[in-house]
Amino acid sequence: MRKGEQTRSKIMDIAEAAILAKGFDATSIEEIIEEVDITKSGFFYHFKDKNSLAIALLRRYIDREEALFDKLFGRAAELHEDPLHAFLIGLRLFAEMMSDLPTIHPGCLVAIYCYNERLYNNEIRSLSQESALAWRARFQEILEEIAAKYPTKDEVDLVALADMISSTFEGGIAMSKILRDQNVLPDQILLLRSYIKLLFLD
Template sequence: MAMGRGEATRERILAITEAAVLAKGFGATSIEEVIAEAGITKSGFFYHFRDKNELARALLQRYMERDDVLLDEVFARGRELAADPLNGFLVGLKLLAETMADLPGGHPGCLVATYCYQERLFDRGVRELNQHIVFHWRTRFRTLLEEIVDHTAMQEPVDLDALADMVSTVIEGGLVLGRATGDPDILPTQIMLLRDYIRLLFEPAPLAVH
């Protein structure tokens, strides 16, 4: 379904702003430069966004929705390809790593991390939404891990909230390290190492041969 003109303009503003924020930060991104690149008037911009904090909230919401679509797809596909929750999760992580590796020039970066480093620029609503996204990721991954625990015993006791946070930490940390080093292979490599850890955490150790 094609977007209407107003919706298309709003999406263009968000795309331009996101690219600028990931490249140089929110504080260094001005409404004027966004207006100029979008080819709209200042009143046209303020028709869509009352101020920069409203723009920041819209960027975060858009970022979370895109992440949800991607993660829903890869982990649903993993379950389709595997007979049990553990292998489904492992396949999902492999598909996620492959998706990140196939992005031209690597993933552009993480808005959540960018906002955390510049949180003084934002109002309470933006900060709370940023926190909500982190807890949303925790819930998502904990739900998948609980399904695994229901079918497969852990070899070592690990708190599921902490393990769910570890999944987010590896993904977001991989984005930061990849950005800092200019190496797009860091993120998919880290995801695959996480995959190995989770496999070892649940799979029984092989019996020693005497």
């Protein structure tokens, strides 16, 4: 890795942690550069303004989430050939992962940006929407495979059900933060899992 990339990712690491902890506007460039130990000019060498830092962070965050889900549900598919049971395993792995975090979940960047909308960040809005649509497509595919094999016990829209995974994630993180209770998020994922189970299984 070249030196510039190193500094750039160090800026991003420190900025992301601060933003998740305090919010975007509450995080000043000055505090970031102090922790990274560079000057303001150095910062603006890597990012043309604060907004472009925000976009870079969001892209990286989305990619990482994507990779995480790939790994999680890929592993689950290895553990069971049936789509429903594989999905149920995936959800449990997901809950366990959220439960094993050292502290409360640091928060979702997409949610932070969605609650800090500005006029100048159309790109951020589009990126967020696209990633949410990608999550929807991912889970919709899984659910359709399941629904083809297992009839549902209640009439549901599979698209809405696909969104329920993201919604549970976002809601669970928010409630974990509000209640200051780390267990809320994994508990909510397990309730979602319980619903999937009751909906498709006997």
